[in-house]
Amino acid sequence: MEWYLAKLVYRFQPVTEKGAVHFEEQLRLLEAEDELHAFHKAQLIGSQEECHLKDDNNGIHWHFIDVIQLLRLHQQMDGAEVLSQPYTTTDPEGYQKKIRLKAAYLLSDCTDQFLQSR
Numbered sequence: 001m002e003w004y005l006a007k008l009v010y011r012f013q014p015v016t017e018k019g020a021v022h023f024e025e026q027l028r029l030l031e032a033e034d035e036l037h038a039f040h041k042a043q044l045i046g047s048q049e050e051c052h053l054k055d056d057n058n059g060i061h062w063h064f065i066d067v068i069q070l071l072r073l074h075q076q077m078d079g080a081e082v083l084s085q086p087y088t089t090t091d092p093e094g095y096q097k098k099i100r101l102k103a104a105y106l107l108s109d110c111t112d113q114f115l116q117s118r
Helices: 035-048 092-116
Strands: 002-014 022-032 051-054 059-073
Touching: 002 035, 022 035, 035 059
Parallel strands: none
Antiparallel strands: 002 022, 002 059, 051 059
16 A cells, blocks of 8 residues: 545635635545556545535535645655645744744644553
């Protein structure tokens, strides 16, 4: 069995937003025998998650489009980039402060989990 990273694309449209259509790309981690099985497994996951979500006032039509990328993961990929998200702000100091705060929380959680496992 091999590990794969699959990119699935969804289309969703809030019922209250006539004309506004949104798309979302999701990265999923899959274990499969080979690339063909990983592709079909990713499609199955996407199809099973297709739905119409509804709350008190709004609804969202959530439609799976397809799988657009597969990447087989292996040990030689240690440190390889799998996602990059550019961010633009008019408050770079505030953004960097927020990043440092998130990193501190993550480090604290990782440390707690490590100590609890001992």
